[in-house]
Amino acid sequence: MESTKVLDAKGLACPMPVVKVKKEMDQLQSGDILEVLATDKGAKSDIPAWAKSSGNEIIKEDQEDSVLKFWIKKA
Amino acid sequence: MTIKAMKAGEVAKKVINKDDLFIVDVRNNDAYDDWKIEGENITSINRPYFDLLDGVEELVKELPENKEVLVVCAKEGSSQFVAEELSEATGRDFYYLEGGMKTWSEHLEPVKLGDLEGGGSVYQFVRLGKGCLSYMIVSGDEGAMVDPLRLTDQYEAFAEKLGVKVLHMFDTHLHADHISGGRRLAEKTGGTYYLPPKDAEEVTFNFEPLEDGKEITFGPDEVKVKAVYTPGHTIGSTSLVVNDTYLFTGDILFLDSIGRPDLAGLAEDWVGDLRESLYVRYKKMNQDLLVLPAHFAKLKELDEQGRVEARLGDLYEENEGLQVEDENEFRKMVTENLPPQPNSYKEIRQTNMGKVTPDAEEETEMEIGPNRCAVS
Numbered sequence: 001m002e003s004t005k006v007l008d009a010k011g012l013a014c015p016m017p018v019v020k021v022k023k024e025m026d027q028l029q030s031g032d033i034l035e036v037l038a039t040d041k042g043a044k045s046d047i048p049a050w051a052k053s054s055g056n057e058i059i060k061e062d063q064e065d066s067v068l069k070f071w072i073k074k075a
Numbered sequence: 076m077t078i079k080a081m082k083a084g085e086v087a088k089k090v091i092n093k094d095d096l097f098i099v100d101v102r103n104n105d106a107y108d109d110w111k112i113e114g115e116n117i118t119s120i121n122r123p124y125f126d127l128l129d130g131v132e133e134l135v136k137e138l139p140e141n142k143e144v145l146v147v148c149a150k151e152g153s154s155q156f157v158a159e160e161l162s163e164a165t166g167r168d169f170y171y172l173e174g175g176m177k178t179w180s181e182h183l184e185p186v187k188l189g190d191l192e193g194g195g196s197v198y199q200f201v202r203l204g205k206g207c208l209s210y211m212i213v214s215g216d217e218g219a220m221v222d223p224l225r226l227t228d229q230y231e232a233f234a235e236k237l238g239v240k241v242l243h244m245f246d247t248h249l250h251a252d253h254i255s256g257g258r259r260l261a262e263k264t265g266g267t268y269y270l271p272p273k274d275a276e277e278v279t280f281n282f283e284p285l286e287d288g289k290e291i292t293f294g295p296d297e298v299k300v301k302a303v304y305t306p307g308h309t310i311g312s313t314s315l316v317v318n319d320t321y322l323f324t325g326d327i328l329f330l331d332s333i334g335r336p337d338l339a340g341l342a343e344d345w346v347g348d349l350r351e352s353l354y355v356r357y358k359k360m361n362q363d364l365l366v367l368p369a370h371f372a373k374l375k376e377l378d379e380q381g382r383v384e385a386r387l388g389d390l391y392e393e394n395e396g397l398q399v400e401d402e403n404e405f406r407k408m409v410t411e412n413l414p415p416q417p418n419s420y421k422e423i424r425q426t427n428m429g430k431v432t433p434d435a436e437e438e439t440e441m442e443i444g445p446n447r448c449a450v451s
Contacts, residue, residue, distance in 0.1 A: 013150070013152050014148070014149065014152045015125070015148075015152055015153040016152070018124070019128060022128050041440075042150065045106065046123075046125060049103035049105070049123060049125070050123075050125035053123065054125075
């Protein structure tokens with residue numbers, strides 16, 4: 001999947017993955033896609049919950065071993 | 076202005092003492108709706124931390140000025156973050172829950188139930204975060220455990236404080252809602268793990284069968300534990316009578332409700348057994364026995380000292396699950412409209428049979444969430 005930017009949040013603990021995602025998303029344009037890599041288990045439910053709350057869209061989710069991947073489209 | 080850690084044990088004491096506490100739970104809505112810290116004088120609101128990244132001004136307006144405010148999250152990090160923001164914005168002190176809901180879920184609060192006639196005493200471990208009850212019976216320097224949880228460090232620390240070696244571990248049944256600590260404790264102390272044989276047909280390890288009528292006398296005070304077969308929650312479910320004073324009912328009879336027969340997928344088959352155990356076997360027993368269940372469902376079941384116990388005869392007057400004279404109505408009650416099954420109950424049963432060996436983090440994950448072992 002094409003992404004505008006990749007955010008590597010591996011190894012970061014809650015709340016940092018979501019904090020970083022928000023910062024990156026604030027820099028992007030509407031329609032841009034941020035790819036996020038995270039290892040914190042909390043991210044699995046919190047990133048989608050944040051996206052819902054902030055009006056952005058998760059267009060794809062994946063997991064490779066312990067690495068969670070999200071593609072978030074900016075609203 | 077600073078942030079301070081509040082330990083799960085301190086929160087537990089506030090719940091038991093009915094102290095005031097205002098909680099800001101910053102987990103996501105689903106997690107909060109599934110399960111949260113509750114208490115008679117605890118007020119809580121849910122404001123996910125990711126909605127507070129742009130500032131906490133709105134939240135500050137909702138906080139009481141003269142109460143302690145505790146910020147709670149899943150593990151700890153986000154609650155520290157929000158507590159710091161709040162402290163900066165207001166110049167006041169804020170607490171965060173040390174170890175988060177994970178630690179709250181695992182905290183055991185020990186309370187003494189009483190001394191046994193002829194020597195010995197009984198302690199109850201209240202797991203407020205999940206509603207599990209487990210027990211230590213002390214006979215001089217020797218101890219027995221009933222339905223011990225996987226959180227064996229906390230029992231070992233308590234036993235050491237009392238100068239007791241726990242050598243007899245009893246599980247009243249094969250648990251589906253939590254991972255048992257019975258086998259682990261027995262391995263550590265060189266003690267014996269007792270399990271009802273009918274629940275243990277698939278287990279992969281050695282155990283001592285807890286058969287109907289079996290009597291075990293242990294320790295210098297010669298405390299007597301007698302097994303009474305009372306199936307229904309599981310096919311093996313067995314109660315324990317200690318010194319003709321206490322009746323450990325496992326998940327068959329609770330103070331405010333009764334056990335559910337469906338966690339092994341056999342509600343229809345076991346409902347007759349459940350009825351027989353509750354309406355015949357317990358009824359024949361000494362009605363002055365004090366019932367000690369493996370769970371509580373509501374905080375009102377705790378007395379002012381945090382103990383969960385009741386006289387058997389009183390339960391026949393007060394517990395609605397014991398008032399259903401009509402068998403069909405009873406069958407309907409325990410097979411229809413059951414609450415959702417506990418999280419990961421199949422995996423938990425497999426773990427308790429020794430068929431799978433999850434790591435510590437997976438075990439925590441499996442047990443997260445509320446307890447749902449009772450009917451209604």
